[in-house]
Amino acid sequence: MTDPNEFFEIIRGVIPLSLLVVLPIFIIVSPGPVAASHEFNVYRMQHYDLFGVAYGSRNSLLSLEARTVDSGTVTRRCILIRWQDLSQEVFEGLSRQNAGGLLVLLPQNISSLSPAVRRLLILTVHDSLIGSCNQEMMEKEQSLLYQKETQIPVYFATETDELNEVYDEVQRLGRSDKRAGATQALVSAVIANGFQLYVGGPQPNALSDAKISSLQGLLRGLGAEESLPTIAVVAHYDAFGIAPGLSFGADSNASGMAILLELIWIFSTLYSNSRTHGKGNLLFFVSGGGKINYQGSKKWLEDQLDGLEAGILQDCDFTLVLDTLGQGNKIRMHVSKPPKDGKPADLFFKDLEAAADRFATDVSVEMNHKKINLNTESLAWEHERFSLRKIPAYTLSHLESHKDPVRRSIFDVTYDLESLVTNTKIIAEALAHRIYPLGVNESLFDDGKLIRRENLQGWMEFLTSRSRSPQLMLAKDDPVVTVMQQFMNKYLSNVRIITAKPERRDPDFVLYDVPVATMNAYIVKPAIFDLFLSALIGLYVLTIYAFVKYFPIVFSLLKPSTIYQNGKSKVH
Numbered sequence: 001m002t003d004p005n006e007f008f009e010i011i012r013g014v015i016p017l018s019l020l021v022v023l024p025i026f027i028i029v030s031p032g033p034v035a036a037s038h039e040f041n042v043y044r045m046q047h048y049d050l051f052g053v054a055y056g057s058r059n060s061l062l063s064l065e066a067r068t069v070d071s072g073t074v075t076r077r078c079i080l081i082r083w084q085d086l087s088q089e090v091f092e093g094l095s096r097q098n099a100g101g102l103l104v105l106l107p108q109n110i111s112s113l114s115p116a117v118r119r120l121l122i123l124t125v126h127d128s129l130i131g132s133c134n135q136e137m138m139e140k141e142q143s144l145l146y147q148k149e150t151q152i153p154v155y156f157a158t159e160t161d162e163l164n165e166v167y168d169e170v171q172r173l174g175r176s177d178k179r180a181g182a183t184q185a186l187v188s189a190v191i192a193n194g195f196q197l198y199v200g201g202p203q204p205n206a207l208s209d210a211k212i213s214s215l216q217g218l219l220r221g222l223g224a225e226e227s228l229p230t231i232a233v234v235a236h237y238d239a240f241g242i243a244p245g246l247s248f249g250a251d252s253n254a255s256g257m258a259i260l261l262e263l264i265w266i267f268s269t270l271y272s273n274s275r276t277h278g279k280g281n282l283l284f285f286v287s288g289g290g291k292i293n294y295q296g297s298k299k300w301l302e303d304q305l306d307g308l309e310a311g312i313l314q315d316c317d318f319t320l321v322l323d324t325l326g327q328g329n330k331i332r333m334h335v336s337k338p339p340k341d342g343k344p345a346d347l348f349f350k351d352l353e354a355a356a357d358r359f360a361t362d363v364s365v366e367m368n369h370k371k372i373n374l375n376t377e378s379l380a381w382e383h384e385r386f387s388l389r390k391i392p393a394y395t396l397s398h399l400e401s402h403k404d405p406v407r408r409s410i411f412d413v414t415y416d417l418e419s420l421v422t423n424t425k426i427i428a429e430a431l432a433h434r435i436y437p438l439g440v441n442e443s444l445f446d447d448g449k450l451i452r453r454e455n456l457q458g459w460m461e462f463l464t465s466r467s468r469s470p471q472l473m474l475a476k477d478d479p480v481v482t483v484m485q486q487f488m489n490k491y492l493s494n495v496r497i498i499t500a501k502p503e504r505r506d507p508d509f510v511l512y513d514v515p516v517a518t519m520n521a522y523i524v525k526p527a528i529f530d531l532f533l534s535a536l537i538g539l540y541v542l543t544i545y546a547f548v549k550y551f552p553i554v555f556s557l558l559k560p561s562t563i564y565q566n567g568k569s570k571v572h
Contacts, residue, residue, distance in 0.1 A: 042244035045154035048509035071174025214296035217492030236290025242408035244469035254463035255326030268491035286379035299500035319393035326415030330397030355429035
């Protein structure tokens, strides 16, 4: 083949074919989603305003390269960290280094952890609601205390095999980058794979039409209703934790709700029989918004005491609040003001002590006195809402202090059924002594038939089967509220819903959406690979261009020369 035009035609046919073969290879190895990708549910950190103060993570969008906390660079990266490695100091350090996001990996089966370990892992949210922990164990816990809002998107996810693989790979890459020299790090950045974490969707919006539902029902005593003594029994049904989607609140306050619902059945059964129809009204109130400064009780008190028609609550002997009664061997009666001797509250406390001595010698009853602190944003206990309105009230709980982080924890997922049954029996017995003319040694519950163990367990399983954070329970057909309303309609009279909603101009609270999201983890090339790939493609195209443009010159230089000697040609 001696004609350069023929060779050029061959090259012109080969180059497009080469581009079709080579360029797809570059595209395949270029940054972007490849064959390996992962998708998992994540739970966004709490996001709400309380009395005009913003708390929690204000952003939800995320599209960043993943790194672990021990890697060399965290700026504009999404940091993966296990819960046991997270602390307030670590979080503040990541904020100072301008981390772009945070994904916290939680233990896979929290319920399998021992109570001591769960207590060490327990999470408090911010000191205006909970306060600092004074116990020595709480001082050692690796907790995250939020004093103010953060702009970093913070997500939580339960550990899975797939997520652990992502974490291990990201950690390996981060450590190799940290140990490598400059040249080795550059080479590693070009050839290694990384993970891009992505959470899309809209930014979180305020739930301006948030409506918190509470339920009221009455069990009428025998006789003229207005002349009978009235006892109110109250428990809030919502739960709270650092992540709304993981707030199941077994002890606080599914246990209090389970006891209240069982008391409804016990006394409705007694009141349905003319021989055991008590001469006292029992007013039951299931309150919502307990974890946001007891908004349900606040609205109920306003309706009952400030309305045009006087409510039955005005003449209430006392209000009994049930909060966190699913564990422990103590029942503590928290009061804002010690009751006077001979008053209904004092008599009820003595009845509690007698019932504990009768049914559970290992359970002690004690009274805790704490004055109402009006200088804090939030009240300590729910009974303080009633005490401020001059209604005698107190809270029963196995906790010594309202500051106990169990009351607002994503790790509150277990309870002790034996303690729950025993506490129900003691409280029911003490209430019965306030309603019926029973002697000191008389009891309605000696045979134990009225205390249904399986029903208490069923209520606990139902209430803890879903997250009960306030922002997740705003729907009209919320299953928890619907089931409780149906149950109360069956056994009580005058059942009605009380709705609390924030004021438009100066709201006490503001809740936000996007509590749960889907996160995608894509295997990608590092960002520096873009530069390397662009340079490589540019060099490739430039080489082809130069070869095509200057091919005639190169061909002429390489073309064999022909010399004629003595009439014969000789090729050199």
